[in-house]
Amino acid sequence: MLSAQSVPVVRATLPAVGASLTTITERFYQRMFEERPDLLRNLFNRTNQVTGSQREALAGAVAGFATLLVERPDERPDAILSRIAHKHVSLGITSDMYPLVGRHLLGAVAEILGDAVTPEVAAAWDEVYWLMANALIATEARLYAASGVDNGDVWRQMVVTERRQESADAVSLVLSRPDGRPTAPFRPGQYVSVRAQLPDGAHQIRQYSLSTAPGRESWRITVKRERGADGSVPDGEVSSWLHAHAKEGDVLDVSLPAGDLVLPDADTPIVLASAGIGITPMLSMLDHLTLTSSARPVTVIHADRNPLDHVHRAEQAALVSRLSGADLHLWYENDAHHVPGTHVRAGRATLDHLDLDPTATAYLCGPLPFMRAVRGQLLAKGVHPSAVHYEVFGPDLWLSK
Numbered sequence: 001m002l003s004a005q006s007v008p009v010v011r012a013t014l015p016a017v018g019a020s021l022t023t024i025t026e027r028f029y030q031r032m033f034e035e036r037p038d039l040l041r042n043l044f045n046r047t048n049q050v051t052g053s054q055r056e057a058l059a060g061a062v063a064g065f066a067t068l069l070v071e072r073p074d075e076r077p078d079a080i081l082s083r084i085a086h087k088h089v090s091l092g093i094t095s096d097m098y099p100l101v102g103r104h105l106l107g108a109v110a111e112i113l114g115d116a117v118t119p120e121v122a123a124a125w126d127e128v129y130w131l132m133a134n135a136l137i138a139t140e141a142r143l144y145a146a147s148g149v150d151n152g153d154v155w156r157q158m159v160v161t162e163r164r165q166e167s168a169d170a171v172s173l174v175l176s177r178p179d180g181r182p183t184a185p186f187r188p189g190q191y192v193s194v195r196a197q198l199p200d201g202a203h204q205i206r207q208y209s210l211s212t213a214p215g216r217e218s219w220r221i222t223v224k225r226e227r228g229a230d231g232s233v234p235d236g237e238v239s240s241w242l243h244a245h246a247k248e249g250d251v252l253d254v255s256l257p258a259g260d261l262v263l264p265d266a267d268t269p270i271v272l273a274s275a276g277i278g279i280t281p282m283l284s285m286l287d288h289l290t291l292t293s294s295a296r297p298v299t300v301i302h303a304d305r306n307p308l309d310h311v312h313r314a315e316q317a318a319l320v321s322r323l324s325g326a327d328l329h330l331w332y333e334n335d336a337h338h339v340p341g342t343h344v345r346a347g348r349a350t351l352d353h354l355d356l357d358p359t360a361t362a363y364l365c366g367p368l369p370f371m372r373a374v375r376g377q378l379l380a381k382g383v384h385p386s387a388v389h390y391e392v393f394g395p396d397l398w399l400s401k
């Protein structure tokens with residue numbers, strides 16, 4: 001909880017700080033990477049730094065947290081930090097890194113806002129930072145403890161035991177422990193981080209959802225190659241590297257699983273809505289439901305450009321057919337190819353014709369416009385906003401855009 005003396009100061013300065021937050025977070029990263037260029041090379045996603053998406057995600061999180069602190073001073077706004085904590089844990093972030101970030105973030109606030117940052121204002125925002133930092137540190141410590149590892153000790157070597165081309169642009173990698181022992185447990189919907197050493201020597205880290213159920217001997221990730229648009233934008237660094245280099249027998253640096261979009265065991269109705277490569281966490285959930293012989297009502301919605309781009313199409317249909325309570329609804333933007341036993345439609349996904357149970361819990365994964373549209377339609381059908389969960393395959397800009 002923010003101290004009584006800081007509440008009015010943060011409330012009074014929130015509009016000014018909020019209006020400059022993207023500039024502040026931009027300056028924050030510049031300052032921090034001037035001091036620690038190794039962090040940009042080997043820990044942060046350097047493409048997100050070029051495109052600016054990470055500073056927007058950070059600005060959105062700080063603004064959201066500070067707003068909650070002043071508007072609902074009696075609540076702990078830790079829930080909005082859950083996604084960040086899981087991401088940090090998948091990167092092995094530790095508590096000793098927080099003073100560096102705090103120093104540069106608050107230094108950037110002072111630089112950008114100048115004389116407006118009196119000692120009183122600086123102290124109040126320092127308090128906001130440390131409330132966030134301590135909440136993150138505590139959640140991250142709990143997550144490390146739940147995985148039975150020391151703080152930050154998440155990196156393991158995994159062997160690629162199978163590589164399968166799923167479509168022109170997607171490849172699956174089956175990952176096993178080098179000692180042949182069972183892989184670490186996880187919850188359906190979670191992801192791992194993969195750390196690749198790129199040709200210039202930098203280590204770049206990206207997240208990939210586990211696309212089969214927990215409890216299987218191996219993990220599987222499915223990686224879509226991100227191609228740069230019209231030749232002027234570079235191809236995605238890690239996905240291209242994995243497509244070009246990862247082969248059977250290779251050893252990859254892979255983190256322990258993390259992620260807060262998970263499917264709790266229950267018998268209530270669910271909606272799984274994905275688009276494109278967003279199918280991966282949904283496959284893990286479906287595989288888990290079949291392995292546990294679940295009879296819960298499951299509405300599976302998937303949208304793709306065309307059947308050839310729809311990765312794991314046959315596997316998804318087979319999993320749904322093994323679930324007594326599940327229905328599959330497909331949309332192809334370019335080609336409504338008929339798949340027996342499924343409802344295939346042309347165009348963009350809509351829930352108009354679906355008879356949905358308003359008590360359903362929904363899990364969404366795909367591009368933001370797809371998820372926004374589906375969420376709006378779910379709410380229009382009576383699904384409660386708190387029952388709609390989502391995963392973004394990048395920094396979470398849902399709240400900041």
Ligand SMILES: Cc1cc2nc3c(=O)[nH]c(=O)nc-3n(C[C@H](O)[C@H](O)[C@H](O)COP(=O)(O)OP(=O)(O)OC[C@H]3O[C@@H](n4cnc5c(N)ncnc54)[C@H](O)[C@@H]3O)c2cc1C
Nearest residue numbers: 047206207208209223224226228236237238239280393394
């Ligand atoms: C929780 C989570 C789960 C995920 N699960 C999966 C999964 O199951 N499968 C999967 O394939 N992906 C998944 N992702 C996405 C994955 O982590 C990577 O973001 C993705 O592989 C792209 O990484 P990259 O290094 O290839 O591209 P990056 O180098 O990070 O580039 C990203 C995009 O930006 C473009 N770009 C590069 N430079 C510029 C520039 N200057 N201006 C504008 N654009 C530029 C690239 O062409 C590319 O399209 C997941 C992400 C998260 C956060």
Ligand code: HEM
Nearest residue numbers: 043044045048054057058061087097098101132133395396
């Ligand atoms: C209060 C302090 C912090 C806040 C509010 C914060 C906030 C965030 C946010 C919002 C994201 C994006 C999450 C997402 O949507 O996926 C993120 C990711 C990340 N954070 Fe933090 N963070 C903090 C501290 C730290 C520290 C101490 C480090 C270590 C140096 C760190 C390293 C990272 C990295 C490497 C990523 C992934 C970036 C990327 O992939 O581009 N963070 N953080």
